[in-house]
Amino acid sequence: MYTIIVFYRYKELSEEEEEKVSSQWKNLKKEFDRFGVRIVSNNSHAFGTSWNGFLIIEAEDFDDYVKFWKWFKDKIRWYIESTQTIVGSKRE
Helix, strand or coil, X not given: CEEEEEEEEECCCCHHHHHHXXXXXXXXXXXXXXXXXXXXXXXXXXXXXXXXXXXEEEECXXXXXXXXXXXHHHXXXXXXXXXXXXXXXXXX
């Protein structure tokens, strides 16, 4: 089992773009299962850092995560300025 933490920073967005992001996010979350990954936590703040928030994702297989990430980054690229990812293998 792998645990992945993805820190993210938004681009400057208009109110209309923020609404589009919210709508798109609801649809994206529904597709995570087909890649064999799941969101453990979606955090809207990362206090003490310069990141806007972070996701905690779990995947049984690292290849599943890689396939997911390729698909996911293409979907969020228009509104995410940058990300930083930490990957760990779960002990327990």
